[in-house]
Amino acid sequence: MTPATPTLLRPTDPADVSRLLAGARAVAGGTDLLVQRRAGAEMPTLVDLSGLAGTRPAVVRDDATGELTLSAVHPLTDIADGAARAFPALTAAIGQFASTTIRNRATIGGNLVTGSPAADTAPALLAAGAVVDIVTPDGARRTVDLADFLLGPRRVDLAVGEWVTSVRVPQPPAEGGFRKIGGRRAQAISFLNLAWQWHREPDGRLTGVRLAMGSVAPTVVRLRTAAAALEAQIPTQDVVDAAVAVIDADISPIDDLRASAHYRRRCARGLLREALLPPSPGERPDQYVTPTTREKNQ
Amino acid sequence: MHVNGDPVATPAEADHGLRLLDYLRDHLGLTGAKEGCGMGECGSCTVIIDGRAITSCLVLVGQVLDAEIRTVEGLAAAGHGPLQDAFVARQAVQCGYCIPGVLNSCAALLDRDPDPTDAQICEALDGNLCRCTAYNRFYDAVHDAAAARHPNGAGA
Known part of the structure; x- marks a missing residue:
């Protein structure tokens, strides 16, 4: 059944949002919220945040500190364009996020506020040490570490009447990435995902190693034990084996409709190994890429 | 609007x-x-x-x-008649239900990149399901349309 048509309020000035949010819910890309609404969630009044995208850039880089400010209300396509080389882990995550049509609409704000342990933008942001900028009902600002913002499945530190305006990360290092495992390549909720960032010193040692994994705990979590095993090490086979061996200490996966805890533990080890020692493209076929008829015929 | x-x-x-x-x-x-x-x-x-x-x-x-x-x-008026022609010529349409969406995804891609690769077409169509499994024909049709729109370009 099609739910009743909601009242849609369309602020064009960020200063008006808090006032309108009284008794209403915020919608930006709508790619999750409108699915919840279709499933029966009541939301008679919605406040559109997507119209605020025209009032500011998607990504701002502070030239002095390298800090990135990512708009919470822009489509992910704009975030990926704006952060292209500056934040490789997030750009990679957006590249594997849902589908082109969804990336053209979905926002970082929505992805975080929905509080899914499988959210694909969260690991890169958590690994990078992101803070969430929140506007309170009286129009004031508060800032909370993303690690504290994510409270549990579908639970975040956002009170009624508050909205997320941006997410900031300290300058990410040049090396970072993201891998996920899902039922298929597109439109798949992650069984497991991993984001990483580190500096590679001239002698090959990794420093500032930061890892975050999704769908292995009530929230996206940092892999602190595994990262400690890698810190200041050259990622040889032995070092990688040692880091992979301790990953169980960082995660607490459960059996759910998408995957078993056992499978997730195995995949966690595999993802970390692949992040550190990436398989070369020719080494084995990518299970997801099947050649087209034309390619087969060539 | x-x-x-x-x-x-x-x-x-x-x-x-x-x-x-x-x-x-x-x-x-x-x-x-x-x-x-x-x-x-x-x-x-x-x-x-x-x-x-x-x-x-x-x-x-x-x-x-x-x-x-x-x-x-509005696709033909926006210059994507050749894309629609190519879908017909390649018999890329079976039941047809997905086709308006598929055409729009392909048209948006062609407007961004006049001569896309198979990988780019694959990515552009990653949000479009076709259960008659005519994806290979979609790829062929997009390449045909790219060549038709840019007859002097590299083409497919």
Whole structure:
């Protein structure tokens, strides 16, 4: 059944949002919220945040500190364009996020506020040490570490009447990435995902190693034990084996409709190994890429 | 709000919360966009909003009052007649339900990149499900259209 048509309020000035949010819910890309609404969630009044995208850039880089400010209300396509080389882990995550049509609409704000342990933008942001900028009902600002913002499945530190305006990360290092495992390549909720960032010193040692994994705990979590095993090490086979061996200490996966805890533990080890020692493209076929008829015929 | 290049009456305020898909179909009579899943998973309602392929089931019409919207009905006028011809010539259409969305995803890609690779076509279609499994023909048709639109270019 099609739910009743909601009242849609369309602020064009960020200063008006808090006032309108009284008794209403915020919608930006709508790619999750409108699915919840279709499933029966009541939301008679919605406040559109997507119209605020025209009032500011998607990504701002502070030239002095390298800090990135990512708009919470822009489509992910704009975030990926704006952060292209500056934040490789997030750009990679957006590249594997849902589908082109969804990336053209979905926002970082929505992805975080929905509080899914499988959210694909969260690991890169958590690994990078992101803070969430929140506007309170009286129009004031508060800032909370993303690690504290994510409270549990579908639970975040956002009170009624508050909205997320941006997410900031300290300058990410040049090396970072993201891998996920899902039922298929597109439109798949992650069984497991991993984001990483580190500096590679001239002698090959990794420093500032930061890892975050999704769908292995009530929230996206940092892999602190595994990262400690890698810190200041050259990622040889032995070092990688040692880091992979301790990953169980960082995660607490459960059996759910998408995957078993056992499978997730195995995949966690595999993802970390692949992040550190990436398989070369020719080494084995990518299970997801099947050649087209034309390619087969060539 | 412009649809297929023409200004359309601004939706009444009480209708701002309608899905764009419903507004196009029920208010403007543009029934090319189809509802499949209603959850942004299948892509059959894909239209082009300000140059980007987007599932119209997850957009409220009040969110796009200032936008340029293209539906399958306006593709030929936007220069994508050759794409539609190529879909016919390659017999890329079977049941046809997904095709308006597929065409819009391909058209948005061609507007971005006039001579896309297979990998780019694959990515552009990652939100469009076709259960008649004509994807290979989609690829061929897009390459044909690219060549037809740019006869002196590299082409497929």
